[in-house]
Amino acid sequence: MLHLNRWAAAGLLACTLATAWAGNRPFPQHVTYTAGAIKPNHVTQASMDAAVSSQYAKWKTTYLRSDGGDGSWIKYDNTNSTVSEAHGYGMVLAAYMDDQAVFDEMLRYFRNHPTDQSPDLMAWKQTLQNGQMVDVEGVDSATDGDLDVAYSLLLAHVQWGSNGSHNYLAEAKKVMAAILQWDVNPKKHNLTVGSWVSGTDRKFTRPSDFMASHILAFARWDTANATAWNQVHASIVKAVNDQFTHGSEATGLVPDFMVFKNGVWVPTPGKFLETKHDGDYSYNACRTPWRLAMSWLVDGRTDLLAAQQKTASWIRAKTNGVPTNIDAGYIVLNGTNGQSFRSYDDLPFTAPMAVNAMTGGAATQTWLNSLWTSINGGDYGAVVDYYGDAIRMHVLLTVSGNWWTP
Incomplete structure (x- = not known):
């Protein structure tokens, strides 16, 4: 009995240590998102x-x-x-x-x-x-x-x-x-593309950096600079909605890069930093259906919701509800808005649309279900490439209801 008690005590100690070492919010965390948000059913x-x-x-x-x-x-x-x-x-x-x-x-x-x-x-x-x-x-x-x-x-x-x-x-x-x-551009409060930017290049911004929910968290924790963070958030809202009301009314799409011109954020013409499609929805902006939906899903903010719901309804109709019909690039500036300019699918474009679909309510429930199946082995293997797999991990965390906010 003595030996049994010692082993039992050792087991209890091990369990206690394991509990002590666990985080305060270990996976999984089943978060309740904003009312109206849907998950795969x-x-x-x-x-x-x-x-x-x-x-x-x-x-x-x-x-x-x-x-x-x-x-x-x-x-x-x-x-x-x-x-x-x-x-x-x-x-x-x-x-x-x-x-x-x-x-x-x-x-x-x-x-x-x-x-x-x-x-x-x-x-x-x-x-x-x-x-x-x-x-x-x-x-x-x-x-x-x-x-x-x-x-x-x-x-x-x-x-x-x-x-x-x-x-x-x-x-x-x-x-x-x-x-x-x-x-951050100290005059317009927009996010620039990096610490190297100066002068007139500060008028440019990259919508894939529009992590609106991150910015709201920064305002909560960095209270001394809350006003500055709220100004950054306001600049994000303005840029997205400028595009939504000036060219992307039917799609909600934003381009890879934008520039502030005549009081409005517009897609960059030509090549600004990467390709001739810098003014279109390409390998940077493909993340925005995920990033822009987050401030509504987890923070309850509606500033960006209309554009995201438009994208959810547009892409579902555009693809006839088939995830692999999401093409790896759509026109925003350089032609007809919403027209694809690549004829293949790619995980970084498909996965973010699952978070976006969470904003659409009953109308996008079947679409969300299809997207979950597609990115979780239905159409894409467990390993695709660094970019697609990193984005997919964030999307799966979110869509499964495990994205809590600090």
Whole structure:
């Protein structure tokens, strides 16, 4: 009996330690979204949770690396490189999945690769060279990575607290301050595309950076700068609705890049930063049906809802309700708005439409069900590529009802 009691006590201690080590909001968290939001109703909650867990395990195995010795990073292409966008995605996912060991190693990597402008922003690209991760192509930041890193640190504070080896909240506030200083146009309060931007280039913005729900969280936690964050949010609302009422009335689509001209945000003409389709809905803007829907889903804000509901009804009709009929690019500026300019589908375009469909109510229920099945093995395998798989992980977390806010 003595030995049995010792083993029982040891088991109880192990359980107690496991509980102590678990986060405050371990996966799964079944969040109640804004009234009117829908979730897939053709599968069980347990099966959706299992899909998220399975996909996260595969995502880590496929993309998480620690070569170079200065922390963990996400392999985003076949050249042993990473970018801050990928890093931000990874830190957000680790926080939601209560994966503190991974998160802390990614935080260490973030701190080991600062920009020239600020120690609290991450240089946008590194490549493995001679066993070390080396900054390449400019030691400055990209705004999307900066925003996700700051948001992930708020998640970490709620998940694990800030009294341990890291003061996550203090770290978050430092990154938020740097974003306001380096990634925001002080005159128009719009997000610029990165810390390198100056002069007239500050009039340009990238709608895929319009993480409206992140911005609202920053305003809650960074109370000293709440006015500034609310001004950033207002600029996002204006840009989306300027386009919705000046060209995208039938689609709700926004382009990859926009510029402020004559008091209105408009698509950029020609090539601004990447391709001739910078003024159209392409590989940046494909994320917006997910990003722009979030402030309504989790925060109850209706500022962007009309445009998102229009996109939900338009894309469902455009594709006849078949997810793989979503093409990998649609015209916003350079032709007929809503006309496709590529004749193939791609996961980064398909997956975000599932979050968008959550805004449509009963009219988009079957469409949402089809999208869930499509991105969860129906049409796309467990591994596609870094970009599609990272976006899919965020979408699955959201659509399954597990996206809580800090």
